[in-house]
Amino acid sequence: MTPPKPTSSCPAAPAPADPRCPVDHGARPAPPPRPASLPPGPRGWPAVGALPLLLRDIYRAPERLRDRYGDVVRVPVPGRAELILVNDPDLVVEVFNRRASDYGKGEMNYALFSSERHLPLPVSDGEPWKRMRRLLSPKFGARQLEAVSPLVREAIEERIDRWQEHVGSGRPVDLDGPWSDLTMSVLLRSMFTTRIDDRTIDEAVVAFRTFAYYAAFKMIATNAPRGLPLPYQRRGERAIRWIHAFLDRMVRERRAAQLPDGGSDILQMLLDAVDDDGRPMTDEELRSELFGLIFGGFETTASALSWTVAMLDLHPDVAATLDDEIAALGDAPPTAADLDRLPYLHAVFDEAQRLQGGPMFSRTPIEDTELGGHRVPRGSIVWISPYALHRDPRHWRDPERFDPARFARDEIHKGAFLPFGLGPRKCMGMRLAYMEAAFALVTARRRYRFRLAPGFVPRHQFHISTGMKGGCPVTLHPPRAAALPR
Numbered sequence: 001m002t003p004p005k006p007t008s009s010c011p012a013a014p015a016p017a018d019p020r021c022p023v024d025h026g027a028r029p030a031p032p033p034r035p036a037s038l039p040p041g042p043r044g045w046p047a048v049g050a051l052p053l054l055l056r057d058i059y060r061a062p063e064r065l066r067d068r069y070g071d072v073v074r075v076p077v078p079g080r081a082e083l084i085l086v087n088d089p090d091l092v093v094e095v096f097n098r099r100a101s102d103y104g105k106g107e108m109n110y111a112l113f114s115s116e117r118h119l120p121l122p123v124s125d126g127e128p129w130k131r132m133r134r135l136l137s138p139k140f141g142a143r144q145l146e147a148v149s150p151l152v153r154e155a156i157e158e159r160i161d162r163w164q165e166h167v168g169s170g171r172p173v174d175l176d177g178p179w180s181d182l183t184m185s186v187l188l189r190s191m192f193t194t195r196i197d198d199r200t201i202d203e204a205v206v207a208f209r210t211f212a213y214y215a216a217f218k219m220i221a222t223n224a225p226r227g228l229p230l231p232y233q234r235r236g237e238r239a240i241r242w243i244h245a246f247l248d249r250m251v252r253e254r255r256a257a258q259l260p261d262g263g264s265d266i267l268q269m270l271l272d273a274v275d276d277d278g279r280p281m282t283d284e285e286l287r288s289e290l291f292g293l294i295f296g297g298f299e300t301t302a303s304a305l306s307w308t309v310a311m312l313d314l315h316p317d318v319a320a321t322l323d324d325e326i327a328a329l330g331d332a333p334p335t336a337a338d339l340d341r342l343p344y345l346h347a348v349f350d351e352a353q354r355l356q357g358g359p360m361f362s363r364t365p366i367e368d369t370e371l372g373g374h375r376v377p378r379g380s381i382v383w384i385s386p387y388a389l390h391r392d393p394r395h396w397r398d399p400e401r402f403d404p405a406r407f408a409r410d411e412i413h414k415g416a417f418l419p420f421g422l423g424p425r426k427c428m429g430m431r432l433a434y435m436e437a438a439f440a441l442v443t444a445r446r447r448y449r450f451r452l453a454p455g456f457v458p459r460h461q462f463h464i465s466t467g468m469k470g471g472c473p474v475t476l477h478p479p480r481a482a483a484l485p486r
């Protein structure tokens with residue numbers, strides 16, 4: 001039987017159906033969802049899009065784009081991937097935490113470690129990331145770090161003692177250098193126990209810095225036309241060869257001579273780590289993870305310490321409160337047990353990192369997806385700017401003010417404060433970083449006062465971890481000097 005022809009008042013589907021129509025149309029089908037459109041954003045200039053805006057000031061550009069276009073912005077840039085800027089902390093939580101498994105680190109982050117056949121934790125994804133995080137994360141827990149805390153303290157004291165030569169000289173020292181030597185010493189001592197000679201530490205500092213420059217260019221180049229020569233390529237590759245040879249040597253030496261009974265360090269913890277099926281890490285995995293850990297913990301901690309020292313000098317009231325807290329510890333060297341007695345120090349470090357705020361984290365959706373009602377194609381670079389989120393007046397009272405007390409007083413949206421990231425991929429070395437910062441600041445402030453060069457104003461300097469333009473130039477003075485130069 002042929003179905004009755006729709007009458008003119010019932011053109012077979014679209015409603016409203018004529019109630020007299022004999023055909024049972026069933027429930028009216030939902031209209032197909034209208035594909036969400038890409039987020040709004042500037043048109044940009046021909047060929048270069050909004051690139052000049054980003055290059056002019058990568059820190060302030062997200063604020064400008066947010067004020068003009070809202071919390072999700074499409075930023076036109078030359079290259080293969082869409083760049084989508086996200087400024088809403090709820091959406092940040094969605095990307096980094098609630099729907100973290102829908103996103104990967106993306107090509108840009110993989111490029112950082114393209115020299116490694118086994119991608120280390122900070123840039124791996126999927127099952128390999130899960131396996132390694134499960135294996136390594138427990139090694140960075142409170143109890144394990146307590147075991148390495150004497151090594152951390154020892155390395156810090158040795159380094160900070162050497163700064164004595166600058167006291168009273170009146171010559172400014174760029175603290176970025178001494179903090180980098182210190183953080184490298186701490187990482188290598190807590191990893192390998194052995195006291196590594198100064199020359200090797202200097203070489204390691206240079207190698208990891210060079211690698212970072214080279215890696216930054218490699219990251220940027222993932223979205224640029226292929227085949228362009230990269231600045232730093234030769235030096236970058238030489239740095240990687242140095243790093244590989246050094247780490248191979250450290251592992252070889254450990255395999256040849258075990259730690260004495262009762263000894264514990266990060267290398268040993270990694271060597272002892274086994275999968276559920278009893279499988280330990282291969283030598284290649286081990287080297288690459290050590291590489292990733294040093295890279296993750298070296299300049300990040302050094303720059304955060306420079307920012308903290310600068311902020312303390314510019315805010316003597318905060319420095320005085322901090323010194324009272326430190327004095328209450330007594331004179332004994334700090335221990336892991338003291339960390340709970342230093343809540344203000346913790347807040348000072350957090351507040352310095354809030355204002356330091358880097359310009360970019362990124363994630364890449366594995367499939368086409370939606371964010372805040374906008375379409376985000378798979379393979380896009382979802383760009384989150386800690387700098388902008390950390391000083392968004394909708395989420396921070398008086399955001400430009402250095403005010404560590406806010407962490408005890410105000411409710412902080414976790415998507416608006418992410419110096420260590422957020423969600424399942426939050427910094428694995430965060431506890432180590434806080435311990436290192438606490439020991440370093442306690443030890444340094446017991447021995448010295450730091451005075452910034454006259455007229456110095458901290459300004460953001462783009463790098464893998466944000467530094468200050470001109471470094472951190474300070475003169476050093478005894479802690480109880482009657483009057484320090486201003």
Ligand code: HEM
Nearest residue numbers: 121122293296297300301304419420421425427428429433
């Ligand atoms: C002040 C110092 C530090 C800062 C500001 C910092 C910051 C961060 C941030 C923001 C992330 C997440 C990046 C993202 O989600 O894309 C991260 C991840 C990571 N960090 Fe740190 N970090 C610091 C110190 C350390 C230290 C001392 C170590 C270890 C020795 C370390 C090891 C790692 C590792 C392994 C990851 C990757 C975690 C994963 O993807 O599962 N970090 N760090």
